[in-house]
Amino acid sequence: MSKHTNARATTNSTESHIINPVFVRPGEATEFPKFTIPDGLSLPETAYQIVHDEAMLDGNARLNLATFVSTWMDDEARKLYSETYDKNMIDKDEYPQTAAIEDRCWKIIADLWHVPDVSKSIGTSTIGSSEAAMLGGLALKRHWQGRRKAEGKSIEKPNLVLSTAVQVCWEKFLNYFEVEPRWVPVSEEHPVFDGYELEKYVDENTIGVVAIVGVTYNGLYEPVKEISAKLDAIQESTGLDIKIHVDGASGAMVAPFCQPELEWDFRVPRVVSINTSGHKYGLVFPGLGWIIWRDTEALPDSMVFHCSYLGGDMPTLALNFSRPGAQVLLQYYNFLRLGREGYRQIQQGSIDVATYLSGQIEKLGPFELVSRGDTIPVFAWRLKEDYTDKWNLYDLSDRLRLKGWLVPAYPNAEGLENQTLQRVVVRAGLSHDLATALLRDIESEIAFLDALESPMPREGTGSHFHH
Structure with a gap:
């Protein structure tokens, strides 16, 4: 009887190890210390999953239109x-x-x-x-x-x-x-x-x-x-x-x-x-x-x-x-993969997306372009004076963030520091289709903000973006 019981316990233990998902292991079912090193070891899969899940809470790099830094390379480069x-x-x-x-x-x-x-x-x-x-x-x-x-x-x-x-x-x-x-x-x-x-x-x-x-x-x-x-x-x-x-x-x-x-x-x-x-x-x-x-x-x-x-x-x-x-x-x-012509095509493609986006944003009504994205594929705009007293570019930035887009609003440089700008950086990986999706979201958020019956609350709002 004792032998049978031990065999059954071993089987159950093995099955539990096989079928239990990573999320019920120590460290996932409980919590690792955040600011001190743990006393013991953990399985590599467990440590990986914890770090992976925390990183998952970051924004989607492809939708980060604030950064100039490359967020895409092809498979051979990876x-x-x-x-x-x-x-x-x-x-x-x-x-x-x-x-x-x-x-x-x-x-x-x-x-x-x-x-x-x-x-x-x-x-x-x-x-x-x-x-x-x-x-x-x-x-x-x-x-x-x-x-x-x-x-x-x-x-x-x-x-x-x-x-x-x-x-x-x-x-x-x-x-x-x-x-x-x-x-x-x-x-x-x-x-x-x-x-x-x-x-x-x-x-x-x-x-x-x-x-x-x-x-x-x-x-x-x-x-x-x-x-x-x-x-x-x-x-x-x-x-x-x-x-x-x-x-x-x-x-x-x-x-x-x-x-x-x-x-x-x-x-x-x-x-x-x-x-x-x-x-x-x-x-x-x-x-x-x-x-x-x-x-x-x-x-x-x-x-x-x-x-x-x-x-x-x-x-x-x-x-x-x-x-x-x-x-x-x-x-x-x-340099080997692209050569002069490949770099030209990629950079010009980004400029084409930037000028398309800036032109369409200019047509929306509330904005004045500061630049058009025809030098580097980066452009900025400001809200027209006296367009509205209900919202500003920080509010629009916050609304777009809810849909995954990071489109920063920030004060201009010294000399024009009272002027608030909003900016899009187009990089390889921001396709024409994604640009069109961004435009749709900007239009819908403008409609939401324009429909407000009172001004957006100011406390706690504002961009976390800094130059």
């Missing part, structure tokens, strides 16, 4: 990613072929940006365009310091001239590297930094000027050639020779393919460095940026380190050390 995620970009001794591919990539980009002589240029990959921008700014500062020391002058109080519409990474650069900002505000007459009254902002302590090709607030290009011409005039009258760094986080991987005649890059002699995001319109998953300098003279020797690492001498000039190498390989994959 396969390559899964095969190479363990490569350490900094370990060039162990992964020499990944290092060689990084070298190819920045030279390909340098050629796209019309570097006069690629063999005399220098570049590197970074974690993102924020790190790349900081390297560009730091090179400007080091060059300015070197010139001032050679002239026997003070190196105190360096300043950098830039638009109030820059991305927050520039505020970090100014803070971390102790550079005074010379903010040029935007205005109705000058919605982007275009060199207007630039002479009021520069002096002998100016390390450089930042021009943005693809402003995050509205998708517009700042006219690099016009800014350069103004600096030419300033040099003629004052002797100040001030260089330009181009923040091409978004536009530098669109303009070469869709606006090839536009002179914004190294064709403009004052441009000494350019950064971009490989993980934005470089079409790579998150974690990749690039910076190129016109020539080795533009990058101070003091920023290049030579160190012995895992058996070899390794020059490095990035701020980060160990970092993923897979994204560099994905960038090279895209």
Whole structure:
């Protein structure tokens, strides 16, 4: 009897293990501690399911129209990613072929940006365009310091001239590297930094000027050639020779393919460095940026380190050390897979969707377009003055979020900070069909908001989106 009972218990236990779903296992049926490490082990399937389910509560990345970051790559790229995620970009001794591919990539980009002589240029990959921008700014500062020391002058109080519409990474650069900002505000007459009254902002302590090709607030290009011409005039009258760094986080991987005649890059002699995001319109998953300098003279020797690492001498000039190498390989994959024509088709396809969407939104009635998405595929709009006192763009953003769409509302840059904008970023993966679905939802939410008999409550509303 005892033997029969034990056998039955064993059978039941085995059956229970087989048929019990993951959700009744310890950790799923109960709760793991959130802020201390658990005392014991759990099954890998259990740990996976818990993390998977928490991540599932995030928004749908494909419907996130706030981010510039790539949310789609094809199956072969995903396969390559899964095969190479363990490569350490900094370990060039162990992964020499990944290092060689990084070298190819920045030279390909340098050629796209019309570097006069690629063999005399220098570049590197970074974690993102924020790190790349900081390297560009730091090179400007080091060059300015070197010139001032050679002239026997003070190196105190360096300043950098830039638009109030820059991305927050520039505020970090100014803070971390102790550079005074010379903010040029935007205005109705000058919605982007275009060199207007630039002479009021520069002096002998100016390390450089930042021009943005693809402003995050509205998708517009700042006219690099016009800014350069103004600096030419300033040099003629004052002797100040001030260089330009181009923040091409978004536009530098669109303009070469869709606006090839536009002179914004190294064709403009004052441009000494350019950064971009490989993980934005470089079409790579998150974690990749690039910076190129016109020539080795533009990058101070003091920023290049030579160190012995895992058996070899390794020059490095990035701020980060160990970092993923897979994204560099994905960038090279895209260059091989797409070529110039493939990039042109994808970027132009996104621009076509953006201009279709902006045109249809303009026809809805309540909005005025700030941009149309015909530079980079990004456009913004504002609510017409006196259209309604019952709702604003934050309310529309909240209503769209209920349907899964993240379409941010936010205050414009300093100078127009009392103006609220709403913006759509079109990326590869936002098809014409999805764009049409978004339009239907915008129309239905406008109808809902217009039908309100009293204003939406203001307390607790507002965008969580920040530049």
